[in-house]
Amino acid sequence: MIKTDFRIALRNIKRNKSYALINVLGLALGIASALIIFAMVSYHLSFDNFHPQQDRIYRLVTEWHDDGVNRSAGVPRPLGKTYREDFNFSDYTARKVDYRRVMIAVPDAGDDKRFVEESGIAYTEPEFFKIFDFPLSRGDSSKVLRQPNEIILTERMAQKYFGESDPIGKTLRINNRTDYVVKGILQDFPVNTDVQQEFFVSYHELTLDGMDTNWLGVFSGSKCYTRLKDGVTAEQVTKALVGLSHRIYEGRDKDIWQFKLQPLSDVHFNPDFDGYVNKSYLWALLIIGLFLMVTAAINFTNLATAHAINRAKEIGVRKVLGSNRKQLFWQFMAETALITLISLVFAYGLALVILPGINGLLGTEVQLHLFSSWQLPVFLVSTAIFMVFLSGSYPGLVLADFRPVQALRNQVTQREIGGLSLRRVLVIGQFVISQVLIIGTLIIASQIRYTRETDLGFDKEAIVNLSIPDAGNAAKMKTLQHRLSAINGVKHVSLNFQPPASGSNNSTDIRYDNRPDTERWSINMKFADDRYLSTFNIPLVAGRNFFPSDTVKEFLVNETFVKNLHLASPEQVIGKRISVNGDENQGTIVGVVKDFHNYSLHSEKDAICIMPSTANYFNCSIKLQGQQLASSMAAFERLWKETYPDYVYSYGFLDESIAEFYELDNIMLNLIQGFALVAILIGCLGLYGLIAFMALHKTKEIGVRKVLGATVPQILWLFGREFAKLLVIAFVIAAPIAWLGMDRYLADFSYRITVGPGIFLSAIGLTLAIAALTVGYRSIRAAVVNPVDSLRHE
Known part of the structure; x- marks a missing residue:
């Protein structure tokens, strides 16, 4: 039975190629976008979740409670040592102080082995590698970084500086000042970690610079990590840290300086403590992905119900020959499943083609290996099932309910397949999603333009920065x-x-x-x-x-x-x-x-x-x-x-370094632009299919109108007024939704644009223009047909 259903489904697809093509393209675009979003979100949610007992790993952070609350991921340098000596809450506690853009060289090897490492180095206490699972491939993990002037580095960096020779015992020179002996080689880090440094030197040198007793200064690169003992809660530690502040500081500083524990799972996401990406952006992307799939499903449902009249005689014959309602429903579901599976294959291929460009844009290493983890196959299977039932259920029920006598006489009406009212609702739903994305794109673009053009209080143009080593x-x-x-x-x-x-x-x-x-x-x-x-x-x-x-x-x-x-x-x-x-x-x-x-x-x-x-x-x-x-x-x-x-010469332009402040905002803009384009394309495919269907079923009406004196513009308005009305209704719904979402986005800026009516008028104008281009060609073809030919139709 299933084999027969799929054979009939394939036959129907071959018979209605344009209908199938529109559906496959729409579904493929929606699923590919959702697939890329799923891969991106999974990538970010996986950061540093591979460490054993990662739920017990925390970072100590600083808060200043005075006129408002200010926060820093950095802590005073003595905090880690004092916490370790005064409290018994943790298995291990380690300080790590990182410095960016450091020159590293192999002594006496010349310019070929001298590089400026953008990620820099980290002065690290050895307990850091007991808290985190970064194993050594060479060297004794129980001995490294315990003596002055020791360094460990990743396999990738060992290859870069020493080639194929054994690096253990060899020397690296930092900033042409201090020599360090290589004591261990770390396995290359996974891509999903926020630890960016690949050189770790013994912390001993920092104990000599006087800052190890300074409780009043906070350098953002000075971090402290701890792994709590089993059964110890963050609340217990936070309460003890309040007592520590009262003991260390004097006067009002006792209440101003506060230290908290930040869970490792929060480090990648918390913008208050220099997190890479705000989790709310990820949830927004997930919602966009869901919306795009829903848009594609709406497109399919809309076209399927509109196309149902053309299949009325087929359904009538099958019912006369004994097919029941259930069999007809599952026959259409099989057809939907086949189209969805074809779309899924195209979507996966499309995502593989697009993903390298997105990785280049985002500076990420997101991958889509089908069997590298269980999540991707589960997502694909779940997506296929979701899209089949979301897209096919209603049209299947409509087709299964046709009465055989009416179907065989071609007397099935618009009312019996859901009528224009249903399709109006579906088109409105599609363009609500499209216009929300268009408005979001315009607002983010306006804010980024504002950041470029606003007066910063100093001159940033034509200024070159050279490093002083x-x-x-x-x-x-x-x-x-x-x-x-x-x-x-x-x-x-x-x-x-x-x-x-x-x-x-x-x-x-x-x-x-x-x-x-x-x-x-x-x-x-x-x-x-x-x-x-x-x-x-x-x-x-x-x-x-x-x-x-x-x-x-x-x-x-x-x-x-x-x-x-x-x-x-x-x-x-x-x-x-x-x-x-x-x-x-x-x-x-x-x-x-x-x-x-x-x-x-x-x-x-x-x-x-x-x-x-x-x-x-x-x-x-x-x-x-x-x-x-x-x-x-x-x-x-x-x-x-x-x-x-x-030393190694390097320079940078000030305006470029300032633009890096808004790197994440530019990424969001590019992503939402791309997804808005996908939503518009899917909507346009649906509009084109519907206008073709309307033109087919209004052929005789158009002929009568032209005989009675209707002009081509009047015939075009017959098509245009329907869709213009729907798009305006969609805009009325989309505008407040987009405003609420973008108001939350702009709340992250202390200095922001004022969202005026111009942005919303631009959005509706752009949508109407796109819709007019989509329906215009097919409408004009219908409007200029000779009325004699139109009246002979059917």
């Missing part, structure tokens, strides 16, 4: 600065820690005007020379710039600093003394600069303190003018290499 050598830095300033096309050159807006920010406490307590808010420290303001065109609003100096003597602060002190004017802070980062940096405020964004528009502007400190200049910023970029860049490289011949 030897910050301790002031003479070299200033010689390079002087020589760069003499190059034709160079306007200003500044030595600094980082540009005004940077992903690397140091926040610490501030004591104003010798007050007994620190302020209730933190300060963002920026080390820079006296040319910083002119290079980035940051205006002063009060006072003067600080005088050239190698150490901290004078400070510049911003307007937010003044506002946080609740002072009436910037002039009131001029001449006041402040202490930053405990009593480590003390001096006098000599000027107030206009506020500028020190991070992305997702964040509020911070209180900022700019101060000179030669020992902290790791960056050289060059402001260019004129059109001599190529010759200037060549000169920069030549002078830099003459100054630092033992």
Whole structure:
């Protein structure tokens, strides 16, 4: 019986090729999109879930509870050691401090074995590799990183630096300063881990820099991980950490500084602690994937019910010959299943073709190996069953209910197959989904355009940043600065820690005007020379710039600093003394600069303190003018290499680094644009099929109208008014849904666009234009047919 059903189904598909093709294309597009989304979401949900007892692994994080709550994934360096010594909650606790863009070299091997590693290195306590399952392929895991100047690295990096020779016992040099002996080789990390470093050096060196006792500064790269003992809860530890804060800090700081446990499963997703992707974005993608499959199913149902009249005589004959309602239903379900299976094969192939491009866009390594895990086969089977029953159930019931006498006489009416009312509802449903995606695309694109065009409070154009590898050598830095300033096309050159807006920010406490307590808010420290303001065109609003100096003597602060002190004017802070980062940096405020964004528009502007400190200049910023970029860049490289011949030259443009703040937003824009296009294509396939059906069944009506004097535009309006009305209704439903969703998206930005009526009018205008193009050709063909031929129809 099943074999017969599928044979008949195949025969029907061959007989109605255009109908089958439209359905296969629609279903394939919807399933391929859902398949890609499923693979992406599964990839992200799998991050770091391969570690044994991963539900007991946590990261310690910092919160400052004062005027609002500020958070950091970093913690004060002494926290890990104190927690380990004072409490007995954990099996293992380990500190890890990572630094990006580090030069690593094989001594005496020349330039061929000297590279700048973007992911950098991590100073790591050995317990880190007891908490996490990153096994060694060579070396003794019980001994590595326990002595000074030891390093372990991944197999991939061992191959890069040492080739086929045995790396154990050989030496790597970090930043041309310190040599480390290779003591172990790690197996290459899985792609689904947030640990990006591939070089781990013994933590011992950091115990000598004085920061290991500093409780007041938090560097974002300073992390602490712990694995709780069986039976210990996060609530118990959090309560104990409150007591630790009260013991370590004084005055108001006891309640301001709070340490919490962040589950490992939350690290990849929490934007408050630098998570890569917000989980709400993943759920939004899943909903989009479901919507696209529903859109494809609606398309199938719509066309199937419209096509049902053409099969009335077939159903009548089969009923007269003894087929019952159940047999007819399952016959149509078999046909639906065959179309779905064909679509599934096309969808899988399409997803395989598209996925490499998406991986390149996202910087991911999502894969679609059919039998690499149980999830993908289960998803494909579940999708096939879902689509078969969602698409085929209603049309199957409609066909099975035909009365044989009416069917054989061709007297089956629109009312008996669900009528236009059903198809109107289905078309509205399709275009609700399409318009929600179109509105979302327009709003995200507008916000990203706003981030590019808004005034950041400083000049970001034509500024080149060169790395300073030897910050301790002031003479070299200033010689390079002087020589760069003499190059034709160079306007200003500044030595600094980082540009005004940077992903690397140091926040610490501030004591104003010798007050007994620190302020209730933190300060963002920026080390820079006296040319910083002119290079980035940051205006002063009060006072003067600080005088050239190698150490901290004078400070510049911003307007937010003044506002946080609740002072009436910037002039009131001029001449006041402040202490930053405990009593480590003390001096006098000599000027107030206009506020500028020190991070992305997702964040509020911070209180900022700019101060000179030669020992902290790791960056050289060059402001260019004129059109001599190529010759200037060549000169920069030549002078830099003459100054630092033992290092690897690298540079970057400030506007490009700022654009990286919105990398995830651009990714979301590209994804939603692609899925909106898919939804529109599926909807257009459905519209084209329906307009062809309407044209066929209105042939005689069109002939009568033309005989009675109707013009071609009037005939076109006969088709157009139907779909225009449906699209307007879809827009009325879609607009509030899209507004609610996009309002949540924009809530992540402290500085955001105002969503006006223009975006919604553009969306409905674009949808109407696409629909007009879709139905126009087929409508015109129907409208220009000779009425004599139309009246002879049937």
